[in-house]
Amino acid sequence: xxxxxxxxxxxxxxxxxxxxxxxSEEKIANYGHTQAIIETIYPDRxxxxxxxxxxxxxxxxxxxxxxxxxxxxxxxxxxxxxEASTGLQAYARTECDDLLxxxxxxxxxxxxxADALTFFGSEFSHVSTCVDIAPMCSLHDKARASCPxxxxxxxxxxxxxxxxxxxxxxxxxxxxxxxxxxxxxLPCREPPAAELAATKFWTDWSQQLQEKxxxxxxxxPDKRPCVDCAxxxxxxxxxxxxxxxxxxxxxxxxxxxx
Numbered sequence: 001x002x003x004x005x006x007x008x009x010x011x012x013x014x015x016x017x018x019x020x021x022x023x024s025e026e027k028i029a030n031y032g033h034t035q036a037i038i039e040t041i042y043p044d045r046x047x048x049x050x051x052x053x054x055x056x057x058x059x060x061x062x063x064x065x066x067x068x069x070x071x072x073x074x075x076x077x078x079x080x081x082x083e084a085s086t087g088l089q090a091y092a093r094t095e096c097d098d099l100l101x102x103x104x105x106x107x108x109x110x111x112x113x114a115d116a117l118t119f120f121g122s123e124f125s126h127v128s129t130c131v132d133i134a135p136m137c138s139l140h141d142k143a144r145a146s147c148p149x150x151x152x153x154x155x156x157x158x159x160x161x162x163x164x165x166x167x168x169x170x171x172x173x174x175x176x177x178x179x180x181x182x183x184x185x186l187p188c189r190e191p192p193a194a195e196l197a198a199t200k201f202w203t204d205w206s207q208q209l210q211e212k213x214x215x216x217x218x219x220x221p222d223k224r225p226c227v228d229c230a231x232x233x234x235x236x237x238x239x240x241x242x243x244x245x246x247x248x249x250x251x252x253x254x255x256x257x258x
Contacts, residue, residue: 032113036061061105061112063091082165085145086172095172096154096179098130098147106146138208144168154179156186161205162212193237202237206230225251 002018019028028034039046040062047059079087089095092102100107110127127133130147137143137151137160144151144160145168152158153169154176165171173179196202210230217224225247226232233240 032061032109032111035112036109059104059108061109063103063105080166081141081145081168082171085141085148085165085168085170088145089148089170089172096148096170096176098149100127100130100133100146110146138162138204138211141168145170148173149178154182156183157201159201159204161208190238193235193239196237197234203234206233209233223251 005015130150133147152160153173213229
């Protein structure tokens, strides 16, 4: 039986099957990380750098470390989304910047993952720059982590509702001069619902909210805080914050920040 294992600080052993969801070998082979591991084992399978017309330098996808490699690899295996997005920026020696130009292997990783992303319902085209990632900003944490500026992590009125660290935006983004300047430029007023509903960012947020609720409560229809959440979001405007707090508390006996 194929399995993976780890040990904790007490040396207790924890195991898991390598394919608990039963994906076919063909689907698993389409993941970018599968190809990255193969190329690490077999360096001769790394293709030439396509973005460099005058050279044949290989472009591996796996990111490597020159100092304390085992410790760095171990830490990354334990990261959550917040830590991974911030760590990716640190790897590129920045804080909240688009990374495809800084880490070219990321573009390869996205393209090698094309079939897997399509399998999970994403519309996918060839990726060269973060402009190509933009249509996926609202769909994937990895998109926001790879291209935080393009995905609006450093803008208070970004087109992505899920622009917080737990959804892939690096923690430093809301502390950058770009974000603070954009925030300071906004008038200190609460726009009427009709005014908000006429803006692109608010209508985008309404659809992203609907998609998130549909996903979160797909197996819990009786717990849904709202059915047509997008319409309520557009109708109530900022009043949706109070509505959501009350609805989610009733549905789950807890409180979630909208």
